[in-house]
Amino acid sequence: MRHIISILLENEAGALCRVANLFSARGYNIESLTVAPTEDASLSRMTLVTRGSDDIIEQIVKQLNKLIDVVKLSDLTEGGHIERELMLIKVKAHDGQRAEMHRLAEIFRGRILDVTDNTFTIEVTGASDKLDGFLSAVNHDDILEVVRSGVTGIARGQKALHA
Amino acid sequence: MELTGAEIVVRCLKEEGVDYVFGYPGGAILHVYDALYKQDAVKHILVRHEQGAAHAADGYARATGRPGVVLVTSGPGLTNTVTGIATAYLDSVPMVVICGQVPTKLIGNDAFQEVDSVGITRPCVKHNFLVKDVTQLAETIKKAFFIATTGRPGPVVVDLPKDVTAAKTEFNYPKKIKMRSYSPTVKGHTGQIRKAVELMVEAKRPMIYTGGGVILSDGSKELIELTRMLSFPITNTLMGLGAYPGTDPQFVGMLGMHGTYEANLAMHHCDVLVAIGARFDDRVTGDIAKFCPEARIIHVDIDPSSISKNVKVDIPIVGSVPNVLRTMIEVLRENNLKPNSDALAQWWKQIDEWRAVDSLRYQHSDTIIKPQFVLEKLYEVTNGQAIITSDVGQHQMWAAQYYHFDQPRQWINSGGLGTMGFGLPAAMGAKLAFPERDVVCVTGEGSIQMMLQELATMLQYHTPVKIVNLNNRYLGMVRQWQEFFYEKRYSMSYMEALPDFVKLAEAYGHVGMLIERPSDVENALRKALAIKDRTVFLDFLTDPEENVFPMIPAGGGQNELLLAGRDKMVSTHEEGMVLV
Numbered sequence: 001m002r003h004i005i006s007i008l009l010e011n012e013a014g015a016l017c018r019v020a021n022l023f024s025a026r027g028y029n030i031e032s033l034t035v036a037p038t039e040d041a042s043l044s045r046m047t048l049v050t051r052g053s054d055d056i057i058e059q060i061v062k063q064l065n066k067l068i069d070v071v072k073l074s075d076l077t078e079g080g081h082i083e084r085e086l087m088l089i090k091v092k093a094h095d096g097q098r099a100e101m102h103r104l105a106e107i108f109r110g111r112i113l114d115v116t117d118n119t120f121t122i123e124v125t126g127a128s129d130k131l132d133g134f135l136s137a138v139n140h141d142d143i144l145e146v147v148r149s150g151v152t153g154i155a156r157g158q159k160a161l162h163a
Numbered sequence: 164m165e166l167t168g169a170e171i172v173v174r175c176l177k178e179e180g181v182d183y184v185f186g187y188p189g190g191a192i193l194h195v196y197d198a199l200y201k202q203d204a205v206k207h208i209l210v211r212h213e214q215g216a217a218h219a220a221d222g223y224a225r226a227t228g229r230p231g232v233v234l235v236t237s238g239p240g241l242t243n244t245v246t247g248i249a250t251a252y253l254d255s256v257p258m259v260v261i262c263g264q265v266p267t268k269l270i271g272n273d274a275f276q277e278v279d280s281v282g283i284t285r286p287c288v289k290h291n292f293l294v295k296d297v298t299q300l301a302e303t304i305k306k307a308f309f310i311a312t313t314g315r316p317g318p319v320v321v322d323l324p325k326d327v328t329a330a331k332t333e334f335n336y337p338k339k340i341k342m343r344s345y346s347p348t349v350k351g352h353t354g355q356i357r358k359a360v361e362l363m364v365e366a367k368r369p370m371i372y373t374g375g376g377v378i379l380s381d382g383s384k385e386l387i388e389l390t391r392m393l394s395f396p397i398t399n400t401l402m403g404l405g406a407y408p409g410t411d412p413q414f415v416g417m418l419g420m421h422g423t424y425e426a427n428l429a430m431h432h433c434d435v436l437v438a439i440g441a442r443f444d445d446r447v448t449g450d451i452a453k454f455c456p457e458a459r460i461i462h463v464d465i466d467p468s469s470i471s472k473n474v475k476v477d478i479p480i481v482g483s484v485p486n487v488l489r490t491m492i493e494v495l496r497e498n499n500l501k502p503n504s505d506a507l508a509q510w511w512k513q514i515d516e517w518r519a520v521d522s523l524r525y526q527h528s529d530t531i532i533k534p535q536f537v538l539e540k541l542y543e544v545t546n547g548q549a550i551i552t553s554d555v556g557q558h559q560m561w562a563a564q565y566y567h568f569d570q571p572r573q574w575i576n577s578g579g580l581g582t583m584g585f586g587l588p589a590a591m592g593a594k595l596a597f598p599e600r601d602v603v604c605v606t607g608e609g610s611i612q613m614m615l616q617e618l619a620t621m622l623q624y625h626t627p628v629k630i631v632n633l634n635n636r637y638l639g640m641v642r643q644w645q646e647f648f649y650e651k652r653y654s655m656s657y658m659e660a661l662p663d664f665v666k667l668a669e670a671y672g673h674v675g676m677l678i679e680r681p682s683d684v685e686n687a688l689r690k691a692l693a694i695k696d697r698t699v700f701l702d703f704l705t706d707p708e709e710n711v712f713p714m715i716p717a718g719g720g721q722n723e724l725l726l727a728g729r730d731k732m733v734s735t736h737e738e739g740m741v742l743v
């Protein structure tokens with residue numbers, strides 16, 4: 001099962017390494033990982049996407065909690081949550097293709113950020129599977145470059161993760 | 164008054180009540196050595212190799228329960244301690260390692276004797292710090308001791324750039340520290356404890372299995388009280404020996420790969436397993452798929468991540484061992500709960516039958532010294548009262564099997580990492596802590612050669628320990644596996660060109676003894692132990708091809724163990740060979 005784990009970390013040098021180390025040392029996989037400061041300068045927030053059986057996820061959560069720099073964490077996938085990822089994609093857009101590419105971007109609520117004579121750069125935001133969907137809708141040979149931010153997420157409702 | 168960072172380090176150690184620091188100087192840490200020179204509250208033990216410093220601090224910590232402290236320089240000083248840090252980490256020993264670092268403005272420049280100490284040690288410490296600002300120093304050291312000694316203990320490294328040790332600030336040692344990201348659970352969940360107690364008293368074939376956690380948390384008293392109240396059989400892991408008296412009739416011996424027949428079979432057949440401060444290590448469980456097939460499992464541990472890591476448990480209880488056991492005892496008393504005595508009588512009858520198999524029986528000899536015999540005699544001659552440290556190999560297993568530890572912190576060995584070279588420096592650390600007690604290092608000619616240089620330290624600081632070298636001329640444990648699993652192809656397990664250990668001991672200023680005949684064993688031990696003020700190296704020439712039994716072959720279940728002279732060792736299936 002795919003899990004999205006949100007972590008509040010002490011904003012210390014090396015804290016990110018400790019998390020990354022833990023995953024490589026214990027052979028857990030990381031699908032994506034994002035980290036950035038929060039409104040509280042002493043904390044960073046990390047969002048980590050991983051996959052594993054219930055037993056493995058239980059261990060991952062326990063092992064993360066055991067790290068001294070981890071202040072709090074929550075497995076977003078345990079409840080209602082909002083998941084977002086941002087993708088920038090540069091595609092070929094020659095004369096004959098431009099209308100079609102435009103239409104496709106619209107379907108996925110993408111925004112065209114940059115245009116040249118023969119390329120479009122499109123921004124798409126959404127849950128990861130929506131981005132996957134967009135990628136598979138575009139002709140593979142037309143893709144010049146893809147960059148994805150990795151998943152971030154937040155719980156629905158009043159529940160909030162704070163120190 | 165303002166103090167330098169170096170002076171602050173020493174003052175912090177004093178505030179923590181540290182009496183010994185084990186270390187080795189070098190450029191990056193020289194300011195701290197200068198501060199040490201100017202005081203005498205904290206004594207420094209100058210080892211001969213930084214790995215020795217870490218093991219000695221570790222031995223001190225295991226013997227006393229207080230954190231071991233190590234002081235080394237940057238670069239090679241720190242890298243030399245890594246094996247010692249990892250050894251402490253795997254056995255959850257409280258330790259604080261302070262290492263010098265190049266000045267902050269040179270960090271990242273590949274400066275002389277610069278390594279990324281925080282990066283190198285990260286995977287084998289409970290936590291580590293790089294101190295970049297002298298105003299943070301005292302608080303960081305406080306945190307280091309707090310983290311090292313609370314919850315599940317472990318080593319903490321403090322990396323200290325040289326300029327920080329020169330900079331000055333007001334010294335203020337915090338009395339208490341609170342960390343929002345770290346507050347281990349101590350008290351167990353009462354509801355869970357009640358459920359556990361109910362399950363325990365209903366059990367027909369109960370078994371108590373305890374590990375190093377009982378010793379680390381000083382929970383022995385509570386364990387003894389609970390076990391006696393319940394009249395349950397109890398086994399200890401290699402790390403847990405001494406937590407319950409080894410000579411008590413309820414004790415069925417050590418379990419695991421080289422555990423007794425009765426301990427392993429009782430594990431296999433029990434219906435309720437009470438695991439306390441133990442972590443279901445692969446050397447204990449054998450093949451997980453065959454582990455305790457009929458048991459419902461209660462697990463008490465301070466580390467939530469130990470619970471249901473290897474084996475799924477039915478009633479997890481997170482908390483410190485003495486705390487949880489005390490509550491269990493109260494619940495039993497208050498509700499006047501009694502175990503099922505008829506079922507227990509049946510169970511004990513069965514266990515006694517297994518016991519009668521006498522799985523530690525070995526072939527005696529009048530002509531060649533059997534290693535087991537040396538340990539039996541050592542036990543007698545020391546009245547079972549010595550602190551025993553060991554290295555790693557067959558001798559370690561024999562020490563665990565034939566010396567019956569009645570007290571916690573009496574048995575000091577590297578169980579988790581299995582570090583050859585641990586025994587001698589650890590003995591030195593233990594002897595410094597307990598100068599009045601007999602401290603014996605049980606070792607092999609392979610292991611002892613990994614930390615021999617510490618013989619010099621032992622002379623300098625007058626730590627008269629007894630070294631029992633079970634010299635079989637082989638890396639015995641390796642040879643045993645090669646005999647069983649590689650058709651006796653003894654690849655690189657014969658120790659050629661051994662030194663004359665008697666002369667070697669003498670060259671270091673100690674007493675050396677060579678013992679070649681079984682009839683001389685007891686006398687030699689008595690003589691050595693009577694020499695109270697000198698280190699004595701006893702070189703016992705033992706049977707080169709003796710094997711450790713019982714043995715659960717790699718990948719076997721706990722009911723599949725083999726007995727000396729009674730079962731033929733057969734190679735295990737390939738998966739088993741890979742598993743262990």
Ligand SMILES: Cc1ncc(C[n+]2csc(CCOP(=O)(O)OP(=O)(O)O)c2C)c(N)n1
Pocket residue numbers: 554555556557558559581582583584606607608609610611633635637638639640641
């Ligand atoms: C540092 C280190 N290297 C290698 C090993 C692997 N090893 C385990 S036991 C053993 C043999 C130990 O030989 P010795 O100290 O002579 O003891 P014996 O088994 O003969 O009693 C070896 C090499 C280890 N445990 N530690």
